[in-house]
Amino acid sequence: MEVPKILVSDSVSESALNILKESGVDYEYKPDIDASSLLQTISNYDALVVRSRTKVTKEVLEKGSNLRVIGRAGVGLDNIDVLVAKERNIKVVNTPEALTNAVAEFTIALMLDLARKIAFADHSIRQGRWIKNVLTGSELKGKIYGTIGIGRIGARVAELAHAFGMKIMANDVIPVPATLIEKLQLKVSSQDEIFAKADYVDLHIPLTPETTYLVNYEKLCRMKSTAFIINTSRGKVVSERDLIRALNEDRIAGAALDVFESEPLTQSELQKKDKVVLTPHIAGQTEEAQSEAGRLIVELVLDNLK
Numbered sequence: 001m002e003v004p005k006i007l008v009s010d011s012v013s014e015s016a017l018n019i020l021k022e023s024g025v026d027y028e029y030k031p032d033i034d035a036s037s038l039l040q041t042i043s044n045y046d047a048l049v050v051r052s053r054t055k056v057t058k059e060v061l062e063k064g065s066n067l068r069v070i071g072r073a074g075v076g077l078d079n080i081d082v083l084v085a086k087e088r089n090i091k092v093v094n095t096p097e098a099l100t101n102a103v104a105e106f107t108i109a110l111m112l113d114l115a116r117k118i119a120f121a122d123h124s125i126r127q128g129r130w131i132k133n134v135l136t137g138s139e140l141k142g143k144i145y146g147t148i149g150i151g152r153i154g155a156r157v158a159e160l161a162h163a164f165g166m167k168i169m170a171n172d173v174i175p176v177p178a179t180l181i182e183k184l185q186l187k188v189s190s191q192d193e194i195f196a197k198a199d200y201v202d203l204h205i206p207l208t209p210e211t212t213y214l215v216n217y218e219k220l221c222r223m224k225s226t227a228f229i230i231n232t233s234r235g236k237v238v239s240e241r242d243l244i245r246a247l248n249e250d251r252i253a254g255a256a257l258d259v260f261e262s263e264p265l266t267q268s269e270l271q272k273k274d275k276v277v278l279t280p281h282i283a284g285q286t287e288e289a290q291s292e293a294g295r296l297i298v299e300l301v302l303d304n305l306k
Contacts, residue, residue, distance in 0.1 A: 004305045005044060005066075009033050010051035012073055016294030023302055039063050047301050049073065052281070056080040061088055071301040073293040074099055074284060075153075076234060078207045091304050095296040096152060102289035104156035106282070107232055110256035111161075111200055113277050114228045115140055120274055141165035146198025148191060148214070149233070150176055154204035158184055169194050195222040200230060207234035217242035221251055228254050232283040235260040244269050247276065258283045 006020065006027040020027045028045075030037075035055065042048070042060055047069040050056060056070060061084045070080060072094040085092050113119050116137035124131050145161040146169040147154040158168045158180075168186040170176055176188050195201060201223065205211050215229065215238040223229070229252060231238050240261050246252055254275035260268075263281060270276050284293070 004046040004068075006047040006049060006301065006305075007033075007042070007045040008049040009038060009054045010049070010073070012049065012051070012298070013291040013294035015291050016073075016298045019295060019298045019302075025302065025305075042067070047071065047305055049297060049301055050079070052076065052079055054079065056085075058084045061085055061090065064090075069093065069301050069304045071297040073290075073297040076206060078234060093297070093300045093304060095293045095300070098293035098296050099284035099289045100152045100156050102286040103153045103232055103283040104160060106258070106284075107153075107157045107202060107230060108160050108164075110230050110232070110258070110277055110279075111140060111145075111202075111228075114200070114230075114254055114256055119277050143167070143199040144169060144197055145200050145202065146170070146189070146194035147202045147204055148172075148194065149204035150180070151204060153232075154202070155180060157202060157204070158186065166200075169198055191219075192222065195219050196224075198227060199224070200228050202230045203233045203237055205233050205237060207236055212236050213239045213242075215239060215243070217245055220246035223252050225250060226253050228252065228256065230256045232258040235263065240268065240270060244273075247273055 003024065003026050006025055008027060008029045009031065011031040017029060038054065038060060042064040043066060045064065046066050048056065048067060049071045051073050056079060058081045061067065061081060067090050069091045070085060072080060072092070075094060075096040077092065077094060080092060082092055117135050121135050141164055143166050145158065145166040147158055148171050150158060150170040150172045154170065158170060162168055162184045168184045169189045170186055171189055171191050171194055176186065180186060181188065203215070213236065220242060243255060247255070256277040258279045259281055265278065270278060
């Protein structure tokens with residue numbers, strides 16, 4: 001029987017590569033491969049392992065005449081043309097569970113930063129400014145945390161927020177488990193109610209035609225002027241143009257974004273806003289999460305190749 005050939009086109013953990021090595025498959029590790037080279041060589045492989053950098057387009061899938069499995073180390077599949085993969089009978093697998101705690105803890109960190117102005121305080125003191133008198137923050141205790149989407153990550157953030165003494169509101173397209181409602185004293189709410197009442201509106205939803213620009217000027221205007229919006233899901237869930245307008249008009253108190261409409265973020269008015277915390281898509285980037293994501297995805301790919 002011919003040995004399967006696997007291309008790993010994005011960076012994965014050493015433990016993931018060791019699993020491939022020990023499995024006896026023929027694999028190549030090319031974490032910096034460009035789109036042109038990928039198109040030229042993809043027909044050589046039975047499986048492809050990616051993260052978010054590699055774009056698995058219709059053209060890539062059509063050129064990948066031998067592809068049987070695509071593994072995405074992480075959650076989102078918006079860099080893969082899933083419909084074309086399905087048409088070509090190519091199995092697509094991912095590892096949403098691997099990044100849950102990392103993203104949840106990072107979301108709490110962003111909330112704390114917004115509440116206490118930590119990044120702004122650090123920046124000001126490096127500039128030689130001692131502005132203690134204007135850096136009075138607020139506490140999370142007693143505030144309302146509202147999540148749009150309460151799957152694995154949203155539920156974990158809600159659990160951590162509850163431990164801080166926050167009140168929890170949640171909205172999802174699927175029923176929220178009764179056990180979670182009881183455990184967190186959670187209030188299942190409409191999106192409109194969350195935008196109107198929450199002190200922190202947090203987004204944990206996939207990018208779909210329905211969620212694209214879900215957060216627009218109208219929604220932002222419904223928020224309290226003291227409220228914050230947080231996005232660690234997908235950039236195009238939030239209209240950056242509308243967010244900038246809302247910030248300019250002091251419609252909301254601030255925002256924290258780990259994801260953007262176009263990445264990397266360059267030449268955006270968001271970069272000039274003191275009320276905004278910006279990070280380069282790193283919510284899931286912990287040693288533990290990346291090791292687990294890499295391990296799980298190569299095991300899934302190997303299982304599916306069998």
